[in-house]
Amino acid sequence: MPVAAAVALLLVAGVITTFLQARPTGLAVAELSDGGAVTHSGWERVAITADDPGELDRVVVEVDGKAVEGRRGEKAVSLSGLQLAEGPHTLTVRAANSLPWLPDAVIERRFTLDNTPPKVSVDQVDAKSPKGPVTVRGAVEGADEVQVGDQKVPVKDGKFEATLQAVPATLVLEAKDAAGNSGRHEMAVKVPHPGMRAVHMSAAAWATEELREPVLALARDKKIDAVQLDIKDESGEIGYASQVPLAQQIGASRGYYDAKAAVDQLHGMGLRVVGRLVAFRDPVLGKASWEAGAHDRLARNKGGGPWTRHYGEYAFTNFANPEVREYNIAVAKEAASLGFDDILYDYVRRPDGPLSQMEFAGLTVTPEQSIVDFLRDSRAAVRPHGAYLGASVFGIAAHSGTDIAQDIPALSAHVDYVAPMVYPSHWGPGEYGVDNPEAKPYDIVKASIANFVELTKDTGATVIPWLQAFSLKHHYGPGEVQAQVTASADAGVKSFLLWNPACRYDSAGL
Known part of the structure; x- marks a missing residue:
């Protein structure tokens, strides 16, 4: 290579090196x-x-x-x-x-x-049954897709529509924009209850042909379209052979009837099957827990002993205790998985009496809110099994809910229906302006149910009342039963549950 060319290359290399270093x-x-x-x-x-x-x-x-x-x-x-x-x-x-x-x-x-999150709104949620499917329609501003439950759904012209095969108790929608802002909308999914005309049957009654056959005859004659069958009753016993571990451990599981066979039989006749589950009045769980040293599972008095009053020793469990709540929810889930169409809680409340004399270990909110939270969690648990959730409530809860921790408007937002016990014999003179409620079943039932209809308005919950089919001071026959059914319908409620502790019903009242 000529010397001049070599010098030129060295100069270029130096310039490039200088450039890179500069x-x-x-x-x-x-x-x-x-x-x-x-x-x-x-x-x-x-x-x-x-x-x-x-x-x-x-x-x-x-x-x-x-x-x-x-x-x-x-x-x-x-x-x-x-x-x-x-x-x-x-x-x-x-x-x-x-x-x-x-x-x-x-x-x-x-x-x-961009710091503005997308706006997500829901126009309509259409679910005919908790078994699904459910269609969700809504609008989104500021995003091209929205997460509806576990689905990613495109947004077109600001609108979206999604169909979910399972109906969640709570639906969560979330949209993210290109910047990463997130807009979220959460709502309870309401599923309108189809209504029913039902009678109460205990586990023992269902196992007794003499009591079971007249109820089946009512169904064949189209007098009723549903049967309420006890899952767990006031004694704390589960009427069928429950597989819930704690139920077996404490001896609550009984085999009075075959739950799957009973449900299949009633479904075969075109009937709904409502499972009544007594929640917090539970002497079996209470006694077993006390003897095992799990005292926090019980409602207690200020002296630390179990709350008794007129319920009996160990009878009332602690609604705020996680283990008590989980036990009842586990039984509810099991029953729903066996095919019960409805889970209807009873005694979903605190004991009546002065709250100042009671103790509930672990209670961090008001008793009313604790009950609401329990019902919210329960519906989330049974909804995947396709079951409705109901709550039996005192008639007086309409105006004195804090006496038993039942806030009707609040809890109605987390159940599919409220079942007020509006038995005329349970009202005092002068309630709703009725001087003698037990002697005037039409007047007291119409007034009290109208009150519940107003309290549950816009919550999504239906009112399905318990009506009286038994006698106390006044004899209750077909006429008195029919007066209550008519009063309920006149108050805008065509559904009902008839209660007779002896599980004997006369079709003439229907």
Whole structure:
């Protein structure tokens, strides 16, 4: 190679080396793409880096054409703390070249600062049954897709529609925009109850042909379309052979009837099967828990002993205790999985009496709220099995709910129906302006049910009352039963549950 050519190559190589040394190498902007969107927190993470952090001293940063001061760290320049308004912006990072005839290193990022989350709203939720499916329609502003339950659904012209095969108790919808903002909408899914005309049957009664056959005859004659069959009653016994571990451990599981066979038989006749589950009055669980040293499972008096009053020793368990709640929910889930159409809680309350004389270990909210939370959790547990959830409540709960921890409007938001016990014999003189309620079944039932209808308005819960089919001071025959059924219908409620503790019913009243 000629000497002149070799010298020229050396000069060029020197210039290139000088050029490379005169500008930062590996200059980059992290956490910000060109043309993208970013939230304020995302903007806080933007950083300027170079292969040699020492070269960052020559970097000039501009936002929208104006120089800004970054925060120099050991390895990067951060823009944290730089406040920007929402909207489009331009970030320019310029590294001056020490050789004036050579260009500077420049990186430019056009971006949008977006801190506004998408808006998600629901126009309609259409579920005919808790067994599913359910169709959800709504609108989204600021996002191209929405997460509906476990489905990602596209948004077209601001609208979306999704069909879920399972009906959740609570539906969660979430939409995210390009910047990462998240908009969320959560709602309870209401499933209208189809209504029913039912009679109460205890486990022992169902196992007795003499009592069971007249009820089946009522069904064949179309006098009733549902049977309420006890799951767990006031004694704490579970009428069928429950497989719930705690039920077996404490001896609560009985085999009075075959639950699956009973449900299949009644379904075969076109009847609904309502499982009555007495929740917190439970002497079996109470006694076993006390003897095992699990005293927190019981409602107690101020002396630390079990609350008794007129219930009997160990009779009332602690509604605030997680193990007591989990036990009842486990039984409810089991019954729903066996095919019971409804789980209808009874004694879903605190004991009546002065609250100041009672103790409920672990209670951190009001008794009313604790009961509401229990019902919310219960519906979430039984809904996947396709069952409705109901709550039997005192008639007086309409105006004196704190006496037994039953806040009707609050709990109605978390059940599919409320079943008020409006037995005329249980009202005192003068209630609802009726001087002798037991002697005037039509008047007292119509007035009290109308009150419950008003209290449950707009909650999504149906009212299905317990009516009296037994006698106390006054004889109750077909006429008195029919007066209550008519009063209920005149108050806007065509469904009912008849209660006779002896489980004997006369079709003439229907």
